[in-house]
Amino acid sequence: MKPVLEIKNLTKTFVTEGKSDFTAVDHVSFQLYPGETLGIVGESGSGKSTLARIISRLIDATEGSVFLDGQDVTEIKGKKLRTYYKDIQMVFQSPVTSFDPRRSLGDGIGESLRNQGLSKKEAKKEALCLLQQCGLSSEFYERYPHEVSGGQCQRAAVARALAVKPQIVICDEATSALDVTVQQQIIELLRELKKERNLAYLFICHNLALVQMFCDRVLVMNDGKIVEEGTPDEVIMYPKDEYTKMLVKSVL
Numbered sequence: 001m002k003p004v005l006e007i008k009n010l011t012k013t014f015v016t017e018g019k020s021d022f023t024a025v026d027h028v029s030f031q032l033y034p035g036e037t038l039g040i041v042g043e044s045g046s047g048k049s050t051l052a053r054i055i056s057r058l059i060d061a062t063e064g065s066v067f068l069d070g071q072d073v074t075e076i077k078g079k080k081l082r083t084y085y086k087d088i089q090m091v092f093q094s095p096v097t098s099f100d101p102r103r104s105l106g107d108g109i110g111e112s113l114r115n116q117g118l119s120k121k122e123a124k125k126e127a128l129c130l131l132q133q134c135g136l137s138s139e140f141y142e143r144y145p146h147e148v149s150g151g152q153c154q155r156a157a158v159a160r161a162l163a164v165k166p167q168i169v170i171c172d173e174a175t176s177a178l179d180v181t182v183q184q185q186i187i188e189l190l191r192e193l194k195k196e197r198n199l200a201y202l203f204i205c206h207n208l209a210l211v212q213m214f215c216d217r218v219l220v221m222n223d224g225k226i227v228e229e230g231t232p233d234e235v236i237m238y239p240k241d242e243y244t245k246m247l248v249k250s251v252l
């Protein structure tokens with residue numbers, strides 16, 4: 001099977017005046033396959049979010065390449081980049097702040113649909129359908145981000161991510177701000193949506209129990225490098241790398 005996403009030697013060095021250069025992502029390479037959920041774990045500051053931001057083209061890499069469906073997308077611009085922004089969507093830790101507080105959830109979801117050329121009426125119909133698929137009834141269309149719970153808002157954020165029909169969804173600590181039962185519900189939702197839409201997920205998470213439950217494969221990052229890779233059982237139950245052993249021990 002061909003990978004949907006291929007990362008080759010990706011490196012990001014931040015250059016700040018008056019400070020020494022800092023390499024947050026250091027020659028990272030991996031592949032993500034269609035329908036796969038790939039976990040990325042590592043301590044705070046290990047470079048996970050920076051990696052996600054490069055892949056999403058929110059920031060540029062210093063070195064290395066990103067391939068989507070075999071096409072080099074590292075430096076694409078204009079229309080190609082706008083299409084790429086649809087192919088890769090992100091769901092963040094804090095759903096409430098990811099929505100405009102002055103607009104209803106339905107409007108927030110509808111906006112991406114209207115940007116794709118749907119009429120106001122069509123966008124509303126589709127937004128209601130997406131909300132329903134994400135377990136939210138039509139009354140949530142009119143609600144504002146501060147009028148819903150964190151879990152409900154994260155469901156709406158998933159609905160908004162799906163509105164543009166992405167191939168890949170990057171979840172950056174998407175369940176970390178939610179309590180345990182709501183975390184499980186969001187994981188179940190992501191699982192169902194993956195099956196229905198053959199999505200691939202990059203699942204950045206510091207909760208190893210969730211990673212073990214949800215991911216097909218796991219990468220461990222330390223100081224910007226991938227230090228171990230394997231199935232959740234291999235990495236979490238039988239870690240080989242010293243850093244992974246420490247990481248696993250620290251949460252047990």
Ligand SMILES: Nc1ncnc2c1ncn2[C@@H]1O[C@H](COP(=O)(O)OP(=O)(O)OP(=O)(O)O)[C@@H](O)[C@H]1O
Pocket residue numbers: 014016022024042043044045046047048049050051
């Ligand atoms: N714009 C920037 N300029 C300088 N350094 C940065 C910048 N963005 C991130 N960093 C640094 O890069 C390192 C990696 O940060 P990153 O947010 O990718 O880590 P992370 O593994 O996602 O951590 P967390 O789990 O806490 O979100 C950190 O030391 C951070 O301070």
